[in-house]
Amino acid sequence: MESNVHKISCPDCRLSDLCLPYGLQQNEVQQLATIVKNKRPMQVDEYLYLQGDACQNLYAVKSGSFRSFIADDNGNEQTIGFYLPGELMGLDALQHSRTTCSIIALETSTVCELPLLRLNELCSQMPSLQNQVMRIMGKGISSDHDKIIMLGHRTAKEKMATFLLMLSRRYAGLGFSSTVFNLTMSRQDIANFLGLSNETVSRLFTELSKDGVITVKQRGIQINNLATLKSIVKPCLPDDQLSFIA
Amino acid sequence: MESNVHKISCPDCRLSDLCLPYGLQQNEVQQLATIVKNKRPMQVDEYLYLQGDACQNLYAVKSGSFRSFIADDNGNEQTIGFYLPGELMGLDALQHSRTTCSIIALETSTVCELPLLRLNELCSQMPSLQNQVMRIMGKGISSDHDKIIMLGHRTAKEKMATFLLMLSRRYAGLGFSSTVFNLTMSRQDIANFLGLSNETVSRLFTELSKDGVITVKQRGIQINNLATLKSIVKPCLPDDQLSFIA
DNA sequence: ACTATGCCTTGATCTATATCAATAAAAGGA
DNA sequence: TCCTTTTATTGATATAGATCAAGGCATAGT
Numbered sequence: 295m296e297s298n299v300h301k302i303s304c305p306d307c308r309l310s311d312l313c314l315p316y317g318l319q320q321n322e323v324q325q326l327a328t329i330v331k332n333k334r335p336m337q338v339d340e341y342l343y344l345q346g347d348a349c350q351n352l353y354a355v356k357s358g359s360f361r362s363f364i365a366d367d368n369g370n371e372q373t374i375g376f377y378l379p380g381e382l383m384g385l386d387a388l389q390h391s392r393t394t395c396s397i398i399a400l401e402t403s404t405v406c407e408l409p410l411l412r413l414n415e416l417c418s419q420m421p422s423l424q425n426q427v428m429r430i431m432g433k434g435i436s437s438d439h440d441k442i443i444m445l446g447h448r449t450a451k452e453k454m455a456t457f458l459l460m461l462s463r464r465y466a467g468l469g470f471s472s473t474v475f476n477l478t479m480s481r482q483d484i485a486n487f488l489g490l491s492n493e494t495v496s497r498l499f500t501e502l503s504k505d506g507v508i509t510v511k512q513r514g515i516q517i518n519n520l521a522t523l524k525s526i527v528k529p530c531l532p533d534d535q536l537s538f539i540a
Numbered sequence: 541m542e543s544n545v546h547k548i549s550c551p552d553c554r555l556s557d558l559c560l561p562y563g564l565q566q567n568e569v570q571q572l573a574t575i576v577k578n579k580r581p582m583q584v585d586e587y588l589y590l591q592g593d594a595c596q597n598l599y600a601v602k603s604g605s606f607r608s609f610i611a612d613d614n615g616n617e618q619t620i621g622f623y624l625p626g627e628l629m630g631l632d633a634l635q636h637s638r639t640t641c642s643i644i645a646l647e648t649s650t651v652c653e654l655p656l657l658r659l660n661e662l663c664s665q666m667p668s669l670q671n672q673v674m675r676i677m678g679k680g681i682s683s684d685h686d687k688i689i690m691l692g693h694r695t696a697k698e699k700m701a702t703f704l705l706m707l708s709r710r711y712a713g714l715g716f717s718s719t720v721f722n723l724t725m726s727r728q729d730i731a732n733f734l735g736l737s738n739e740t741v742s743r744l745f746t747e748l749s750k751d752g753v754i755t756v757k758q759r760g761i762q763i764n765n766l767a768t769l770k771s772i773v774k775p776c777l778p779d780d781q782l783s784f785i786a
Numbered sequence: 787a788c789t790a791t792g793c794c795t796t797g798a799t800c801t802a803t804a805t806c807a808a809t810a811a812a813a814g815g816a
Numbered sequence: 817t818c819c820t821t822t823t824a825t826t827g828a829t830a831t832a833g834a835t836c837a838a839g840g841c842a843t844a845g846t
Binding site: 364370372374385386387388389390394395410414417418419421424425428429431432433434435436438439441442443445446447486487488489 | 633640688691
């Protein structure tokens with residue numbers, strides 16, 4: 295890992311194909327880069343922002359990963375999603391310029407900050423950027439819909455398989471292995487995200503291991519049989535639509 | 541009801557405070573009105589669009605109500621949301637110019653069609669419209685998050701109470717009674733939306749009736765005790781955040 | 787290296803809600 | 817109007833997954 299990943303600017307960023315610059319001309323990317331602020335690295339458990347904070351920015355994950363969640367008055371949390379490199383955080387604050395969830399770093403991570411005011415200005419002058427922002431928001435909405443489907447009408451095992459497949463696809467999109475990866479979140483986080491107890495999550499890992507579908511070593515995951523995993527989720531989504539951990 | 545509600549233009553529309561024109565100057569609303577197409581009325585069970593359709597428009601509900609849902613390869617549906625007057629449909633198509641869900645009219649309804657291409661052009665010239673579009677998308681995202689919370693970590697009774705409260709608030713926002721209204725969707729639709737069986741939904745209606753919290757007469761609902769209903773949902777959301785049926 | 791602390795796993799039991807089954811009540815059509 | 821079809825209610829039973837409880841492994845700190 296580059297130790298100063300946080301100083302790289304959009305035109306040189308290896309994520310530019312996934313992130314906001316996707317589809318823009320080179321000179322347009324350069325313009326975009328002028329409004330992007332590179333922030334200092336964040337530590338495990340450090341908050342990007344807290345639920346209810348005033349927020350006039352979007353944030354792109356440059357490295358590492360994050361978890362977003364909403365807490366109620368009793369402190370009960372619901373994990374809303376996980377963010378991997380290239381993904382945009384802060385869309386929830388667009389309504390009132392105030393965040394509706396908290397976001398916490400799951401590991402040492404870096405983000406790029408995009409001031410909304412300047413992003414909007416730039417969008418006015420650059421229709422392709424405007425389109426790209428729209429596309430990304432649309433992606434966020436579809437991925438939330440996928441989560442709604444998963445939570446509403448799936449068994450625990452289907453949820454688990456869906457979760458693993460989704461991570462698999464996301465890592466593959468980043469150029470990493472689609473079958474061997476490390477979970478950056480705890481069992482607790484996974485359980486909460488899937489609307490299950492952590493005991494159930496644990497049992498499902500064991501069950502899938504015994505069946506030889508996956509190999510689990512702590513947070514290390516190896517998928518031995520992608521086809522089986524897909525057959526568990528089977529008819530749920532047309533395969534290309536397992537977007538949803540954004 | 542005005543029989544030609546579908547011919548009214550934005551500056552004269554009684555929904556303009558809820559819909560896209562909110563916060564715009566009078567002349568700006570007039571400009572917006574020039575790109576809005578009034579469509580002919582739609583009948584019960586008529587589709588606004590089908591999952592997978594090419595779609596380059598947004599649609600605002602002018603009158604009536606709609607249900608959106610995603611179907612898998614087996615034809616199993618998950619209802620994603622219900623739309624009431626003033627609300628925007630079609631955000632799911634922003635990602636690929638292709639819809640990811642189907643939307644069907646629950647009653648005789650009218651919609652306004654907004655071509656995205658022209659809306660984007662107008663946004664470039666009109667920062668306040670651009671902001672408003674962003675706000676509305678932000679609202680869609682937050683309301684999806686509310687649904688995720690509801691589906692992930694609530695009991696059947698909490699879901700039901702949340703559902704009723706949310707409808708109550710939405711109708712109140714439209715200037716209708718917050719305690720007396722008609723459901724435009726079937727028990728089946730509600731059950732599917734909440735991730736419950738329709739038997740459970742039926743039983744919950746009965747239970748809440750017996751406890752005197754509500755009075756149910758077919759699809760007619762009267763809330764007799766808003767406070768009790770809120771106490772069922774109690775610590776879930778800070779009350780002002782029961783946005784989520786959008 | 788040793789101990790403490792927090793994950794994670796595994797087992798036993800319980801319960802909320804689904805499922806199955808049978809009416810009952812509306813809505814729609816002839 | 818009566819008959820058919822759909823939709824809603826109610827009851828009995830089954831079960832997936834939660835909860836309760838205990839023990840095993842790591843990682844981190846001394």
